[in-house]
């Protein structure tokens with residue numbers, strides 16, 4: 433078949449494809465940008481225009497685009513074996529090697545086993561199923577409930593969806609699963625309690641404790657949370673929060689699940705988000721940065737507590753898994769990607785370039801009347817835009833302020849994601865300071881431009 437030409441590709445854009453997280457009518461009018469190539473922290477559109485990939489694909493391209501080492505590993509694996517099943521007594525080398533590497537990398541957190549899937553949502557479901565079966569094996573089958581945080585994002589399958597803390601992500605699909613409960617997130621910039629981060633951490637941990645008491649601890653399977661909340665608005669908890677959460681979980685014997693789909697593998701400036709807070713969860717959920725998005729992959733890791741419950745029981749089958757879990761190409765990509773992450777110390781680069789990024793954004797906040805808050809760790813940064821800095825009043829949805837600023841950044845060669853007027857900055861972890869400068873200059877100009885337009889009304 434002849435290669436379809438550029439003209440057709442442009443004409444068919446958003447005509448036949450139903451887009452994720454989109455209003456089909458809106459997207460038909462304002463068509464998505466067609467990305468054609470990627471190199472390092474840059475991507476190029478179908479007309480050859482260059483952009484800094486400030487969103488890192490979808491906060492997953494940690495090692496950067498077009499990495500030869502990863503492409504060669506995938507190609508070599510493809511030439512050898514494109515697929516084989518992990519069901520019913522067969523396996524393959526890349527999955528075995530990757531499971532050992534992941535257990536080594538998470539030794540500090542005490543993970544002893546890896547279970548694979550094809551992405552973050554599935555990895556969350558695996559975590560929830562492991563938690564429920566663990567309690568059945570432990571002789572406490574009534575421990576079935578899950579608690580999560582407001583503004584949490586745990587993917588799109590029904591378990592994770594039921595745990596999600598942003599109503600807009602859930603409402604169209606109700607009724608959701610029973611037995612899911614949410615508690616306050618320690619959102620320093622906006623909360624009804626206090627401006628003191630440490631105090632807020634204690635208040636939120638106490639509210640979690642109370643919710644568990646209210647539900648009866650004997651009915652709760654696990655608490656699930658992101659070490660830094662992502663899609664719910666990039667919320668960085670105070671340093672005290674996660675250690676307190678671990679204590680509350682231990683007090684009630686509840687499993688702690690860290691959803692590290694975004695925070696895993698260097699993004700926060702630490703290898704893992706849990707490590708950033710000095711906490712060892714019982715289950716860690718990975719996807720995205722595990723292989724920088726070269727081939728879909730998810731992994732759910734768990735500790736000896738859970739492993740032993742399965743090993744000690746007779747016939748404790750884990751009746752869960754799907755065809756493409758631990759796909760050989762995805763595992764080969766992960767092995768090559770994690771080699772880069774470790775050898776190039778991408779966590780350290782994220783910490784230092786991310787620190788520089790925050791400094792520049794903080795300076796920008798001083799002169800920009802609509803930048804309410806700048807927050808982040810490593811190269812996971814949020815910039816919250818507000819109509820009024822003093823009152824923290826949000827823009828109305830008619831204003832489309834963030835969307836317009838983000839569009840102007842895009843026109844000037846910088847891709848940043850706008851979620852409800854919070855810019856989400858999550859570039860590849862190989863980003864340079866010169867690229868930070870370019871990104872901030874473009875964002876600054878776009879904000880100034882849109883501020884003038886907003887003032888005119």
Ligand SMILES: Cc1ncc(COP(=O)(O)O)c(C=O)c1O
Pocket residue numbers: 551552553554556585586587588658662663691692693694719720
């Ligand atoms: C914290 C978290 N968990 C789970 C998911 C779902 O992952 P996926 O989109 O690969 O299914 C995401 C996706 O952004 C995420 O941010």
